[in-house]
Amino acid sequence: MQLHNKLSKPELIARLNAETFKRKTVSFYRYVNIHNPEEFRDKLYLDWSSLNCLGRIYVAHEGINAQMSIPEQNVSAFCDLLDNSKELQNMPLKWAIEDDGHSFYKLVIRVRPKIVADGLSEDVFDTTNVGNHLTPIEFHELAQNPDVFVVDMRNSYESEVGHFKNAICPNVSTFREEVEAVVDMLADKKDEKILLYCTGGVRCEKASAWLKHHGFKDVNQLHGGIIAYFREIHQAGEKSAFIGKNFVFDNRLGERITPDVLANCHQCGKPCDNHTNCAYQPCHDLIIQCDECKAKYNGCCSDICHEHQQKGTSHHRFHELVGKVNKRKAVNR
Incomplete structure (x- = not known):
């Protein structure tokens, strides 16, 4: 079997x-x-x-x-x-x-221990006390109100290529950093209406419970996430308030929602929203790379990775020569 x-x-x-x-x-x-x-x-x-x-x-x-x-x-x-x-x-x-x-x-x-690696200690808050689930149409209508706070609960590499207009997009790389940043950023807005969204809705379940645990009174979340939002808004003939690309966690790395290109190539700075993984396998870092830079660096994220790709440097030797942090600093972002 x-x-x-x-x-x-x-x-x-x-x-x-x-x-x-x-x-x-x-x-x-x-x-x-x-x-x-x-x-x-x-x-x-x-x-x-x-x-x-x-x-x-x-x-x-x-x-x-x-x-x-x-x-x-x-x-x-x-x-x-x-x-x-x-x-x-x-x-x-x-x-x-x-x-x-x-x-x-x-x-x-x-x-896995959890279905989303959130880094949160669940014995300190009630994970079942989640925010109000909004249909895509309800979320769309409320998001137009300038008095509400729309918050992107995804990582910065996701929101970089697409997000709701006027959304708060914390510059973070993990979910734990995200929820902590949102609590700090909205510390004086606990009585205001908060609208959370993510790709498919799963991260907002924990995030909304975390915000309610920290005293936020009116927490709402987009049921079904960006994917459900676009389908329902499109069927209703409404103009999408989400612009750019929706980052997805599979080989496609993105779905086009609107023609807007919000990001820039991490290497040359020209407008681009195509994610790619560094072609040098010991690195495999996720970057935004235009076609010209992809050809110039042979799909690698930096001169260092391109050089070691050409040399065929082993995984072990690569990390002896340059650590991840220093390598990332070499990328012109």
């Missing part, structure tokens, strides 16, 4: 490229008690492998967080499998806005 992938990355990509059918990318999450995450994980792997599903899924005692790619012809069967599980019944699904069918090339299901 095979419960994990045994093929190499080149083999998996070749198999994906050879497919003659279309795929659909979907994300979903749920906070729900899972008594035995390991057993639950193994059953999911067997069921979803049988439908040729791909993706990255985290399972924990507190629930599930999934981003997946499903063969179009198997979508109905996949939904039936969800509804046949008491933990996953009536799951709200968020389908990708842009989809090239290559969001994932293998199925990975991992058991």
